[in-house]
Amino acid sequence: MSVAETALLPPLPEVSARPLPATLDVFLAQVERRAWRVAEMGLNDREEALDAVQDAMLRLVKHYRERPPEEWPPLFWGILRRRITDLQRRRKVRSIVVGWLAPRGGDEDGDDGPLWEPSDLAPDPQQRLLDSSAYAAMSVAVRKLPRRQQEAFMLRMLEGLDVADTARAMGCSAGSVKTHLSRAMEALRNQLEDWR
Amino acid sequence: MNDIRDPLASRARSLFDSAVDGVDAATAARLRAARRAATEPRRASLTRLLVPAGAFAAAALALGLVWHPHTGAPTASTPAVATVAGNGSDSLAATDAADLDLYQNLDFYDWLATQPQQPGANQTPAGD
Numbered sequence: 001m002s003v004a005e006t007a008l009l010p011p012l013p014e015v016s017a018r019p020l021p022a023t024l025d026v027f028l029a030q031v032e033r034r035a036w037r038v039a040e041m042g043l044n045d046r047e048e049a050l051d052a053v054q055d056a057m058l059r060l061v062k063h064y065r066e067r068p069p070e071e072w073p074p075l076f077w078g079i080l081r082r083r084i085t086d087l088q089r090r091r092k093v094r095s096i097v098v099g100w101l102a103p104r105g106g107d108e109d110g111d112d113g114p115l116w117e118p119s120d121l122a123p124d125p126q127q128r129l130l131d132s133s134a135y136a137a138m139s140v141a142v143r144k145l146p147r148r149q150q151e152a153f154m155l156r157m158l159e160g161l162d163v164a165d166t167a168r169a170m171g172c173s174a175g176s177v178k179t180h181l182s183r184a185m186e187a188l189r190n191q192l193e194d195w196r
Numbered sequence: 197m198n199d200i201r202d203p204l205a206s207r208a209r210s211l212f213d214s215a216v217d218g219v220d221a222a223t224a225a226r227l228r229a230a231r232r233a234a235t236e237p238r239r240a241s242l243t244r245l246l247v248p249a250g251a252f253a254a255a256a257l258a259l260g261l262v263w264h265p266h267t268g269a270p271t272a273s274t275p276a277v278a279t280v281a282g283n284g285s286d287s288l289a290a291t292d293a294a295d296l297d298l299y300q301n302l303d304f305y306d307w308l309a310t311q312p313q314q315p316g317a318n319q320t321p322a323g324d
Contacts, residue, residue, distance in 0.1 A: 028231045033219045138212075158212040
């Protein structure tokens with residue numbers, strides 16, 4: 001696709017352009033499914049994704065209920081991002097401990113596997129009904145990105161937060177968001193060549 | 197804004213939105229339940245406040261009931277009633293009968309009190 005064609009594409013709606021929710025319940029109803037999909041993409045586990053979303057909801061309500069509605073999106077996505085990171089780290093530690101405790105037989109080829117292997121990369125039946133293979137390919141490609149690039153891509157591109165809210169959710173500057181996102185897009189372009 | 201016009205970004209967002217719309221009913225129900233659980237702790241915390249308050253009120257009431265007999269000092273009439281009750285039913289009946297005679301002959305006792313006392317009225321006649 002040429003630059004001219006790219007310029008003709010309609011801009012994707014950003015969260016900032018959506019009407020502000022009146023209550024926290026309405027806001028959570030708007031984002032719960034998107035949050036679960038983001039968590040599922042980051043964790044590759046439906047149950048852990050549900051736990052992460054529920055925990056993020058609880059923390060948002062408990063600590064930030066009184067904040068103005070325009071602050072809810074970056075706060076919520078920031079909480080969810082940290083929860084996903086915590087779960088990923090916990091998994092990594094668990095796999096290291098299990099690796100130490102388990103007898104070191106190794107596989108026949110003598111190759112050590114990754115610290116954590118995704119449990120199931122196959123799309124579920126719902127995804128098969130949709131454009132499942134493409135979504136699964138994108139999920140796999142996103143999971144291969146470094147953590148900060150993943151976060152920038154998911155928050156900015158998939159959820160549609162603006163740069164300022166993405167920076168707030170990630171706890172970094174707007175410039176860092178742009179850098180992470182640019183690298184993420186480049187890596188994804190290389191991984192998803194058949195999308196061109 | 198240019199990055200969002202990227203075809204890769206556009207495709208990714210489109211796939212993501214479709215996946216969001218295609219979340220299965222069971223997962224959607226669990227997400228709703230999670231949201232309800234998150235937004236309802238205020239009611240739970242109110243209940244958490246009401247339970248100890250009720251317990252405190254009940255304890256205060258019980259303490260008040262236990263404490264009341266000690267703080268209510270016995271009045272002058274209380275021992276009288278107790279004394280009368282302590283003499284038994286026979287003495288109570290005798291006292292009632294004497295009082296009845298007194299009330300029936302009240303006019304006589306009034307008249308008797310107005311009469312001048314005669315000298316030697318208290319003397320016992322000799323030879324009796």
